[in-house]
Amino acid sequence: MISIAVLGYGTVGSGVVEVLSKNQESINKKAGEEIHLKYVLDLREFPGSPIEDILTHDFEQILNDDEVKVIAEVMGGIEPAYTFVKSALVKGKSVVTSNKELVAKHGAELLEIAKDKNINFMFEASVGGGIPIIRPLNQSLTADEIYEITGILNGTTNFILSKMMSEEGLSFDTVLKEAQDKGYAERNPEADVEGHDACRKIAILASLAFGMHVDYEDIYTEGITNISDKDMAYAKKLGLDIKLLATCKKIDDKVYAMVAPMLIDNEHPLSHVHGVFNAILVKGNVIGEVMFYGKGAGKLPTASAVVTDIVDAIKHLGRNIMSFWSTKKMELMSIDEVKFGYLVVAKTDFFPASKDSVLKIFGDVNFVKLNDYEEEIAFVTTKSSEKDLQNKLRIFERQPSILQIESAIRVG
């Protein structure tokens, strides 16, 4: 029998307790041990709940109980999670977590402690909810040198963009409100809609794939709050879809990483990922591309990944199996040199002149029109470096016939 503890009885924590009870028999069989949930830590009280008798408010009680071999941290946030997890690892207890902030910020250090202590720090649930991605990157795909990972890593923004694409004329704000009403978006949606959540997740995947600590603060991040129903109409006209993509990619010996809304065509495997689903496309120099798809959030899918880690941690007590990444920070390459095309939409007070300016500044472009309305000009540029295109946009903006650039969205 192996005793475990769960830190935090919120959505994920109660899901973990539910899954451990629901599939108790098959989980014990796979772990090769009877799993005994000895403590749940939470500051709140839960009278009448199934964990009433094992609830504790005192982390020290768990830390100092030598019977507890594995701890699941599902509180979220940096503190007190970081202090708890670190002290548990130092005490020789394996830790599994769903906490992407913690892994993105302190993953390298925590992995190193686990390695020193010959135990494990696991975080399958921190990226892609229930989708197996950390373990496949760590244990499958070992024949390959991974050179790119691109994913739809945030279900809230994918729900919003999918909805705006499928139902004409809906504004970002209207759909955000619907997502909030349905519980798909937080009351404070900033972390999702500004891309911060996806940014932390791609930082974790990049660190794992390239073996060095990628600091999420170094990652160019753009959210979806500026995407309008008109952008969606142009995308549709072009036969494209707009998705919030999180990418890290090796070019020669350098790696860049970014989070931004991108136009992709329907040949792109990620273009068919709709609603709250997530998917992660991994490219290797031997395997070509593989994609992992599923629910990226939600109580039970996330709990499924946490419990999978608990099982694996129990199977590998006293044996470190996680690849770790160096605490040395990776110098990311600037996206300035990365090549994109751009869809540009601008207001004009003289269409013919604006068209001449486009041709003069951007050269060969693909013009696109929604209707005969001549107060707006829209076009897709050929691929060029980010730096080059940003320069051209600045010049374009200053043309007398151009009133305002309304959108500039990269084409993937």
Place this chain on the structure above:
Amino acid sequence: MISIAVLGYGTVGSGVVEVLSKNQESINKKAGEEIHLKYVLDLREFPGSPIEDILTHDFEQILNDDEVKVIAEVMGGIEPAYTFVKSALVKGKSVVTSNKELVAKHGAELLEIAKDKNINFMFEASVGGGIPIIRPLNQSLTADEIYEITGILNGTTNFILSKMMSEEGLSFDTVLKEAQDKGYAERNPEADVEGHDACRKIAILASLAFGMHVDYEDIYTEGITNISDKDMAYAKKLGLDIKLLATCKKIDDKVYAMVAPMLIDNEHPLSHVHGVFNAILVKGNVIGEVMFYGKGAGKLPTASAVVTDIVDAIKHLGRNIMSFWSTKKMELMSIDEVKFGYLVVAKTDFFPASKDSVLKIFGDVNFVKLNDYEEEIAFVTTKSSEKDLQNKLRIFERQPSILQIESAIRVG
């Protein structure tokens, strides 16, 4: 340093040698050992090839070399593969294989020997080529009780069906010929187009998911040779796609498995899997659904999976980590009780009478017409048991106005 041997220097075998050399440094790092390819076994000679010096025609030489700890069997077919693999395992050497026939037929026995000897028998490459699916089923998703696996497991047939769907009027034979010219289909395509290949793969997945030996000979298997360009036109008219799906599913306490062309709508995650790509959808009672997507065949993707197994076998010398399934054969439930809808297309010499017959026999159906042509009647039935629908089809066939049933394709 760990010595290994490769049995068979065909497409996959030469791919394995290529991958081991190409990514040598990163592979050794992940294995935690320097991998030394000591022998390649093949009956042929390969003068001037990179393996000239390590080529042997004598399996005994490999078997009796105590330095060889891991053997990759990539010859295919049951014999001599079975004899070689079994004797290697009995000798205490771990074996990895890409051989789906071998795993489907003798997997239970070989897994048991490996367990007894505390070594491993691994077969990631036997299903889905490079797509990680065996390892995720074995090591991820352990929190879940899997109740369904449905996949597009054969790239040849998916290429043919995708092409017939995207280009109107192409017959099966024309596209098969193109697939053969492109090297996507064998000169003798029977194993692919009759569904036998997919059948062996779903037998492996079902055995792994449900823990008992599923005999592929018990699996209802229908190929795609009867799918016509007209079926494709009807499918398109209905907004559906035709895919060769391999399924195993638990209903109450019983499991059924089948391989058959199915009509699916574009909400189905597998509907966007085109060309030679494969994908496997796994459903669990906690995680909901997850999908794994990638190239299901080909030299390098398959070799990638074989080398991943080699790395894992080396990391786990002296420690068995594969879940195994019981050698006891699972009694599959007959598909008679499984419910499907059917698209039925029939020739008629009197349309109004045939329509009356449809309504009388099948009740509420959805009629579908390609044009005003009245010598053909087509409709989609509501869902009913296979047995019930087969009975109704037999009655329908005998109606005076019905000349011939041309197609009857299940709706998934």
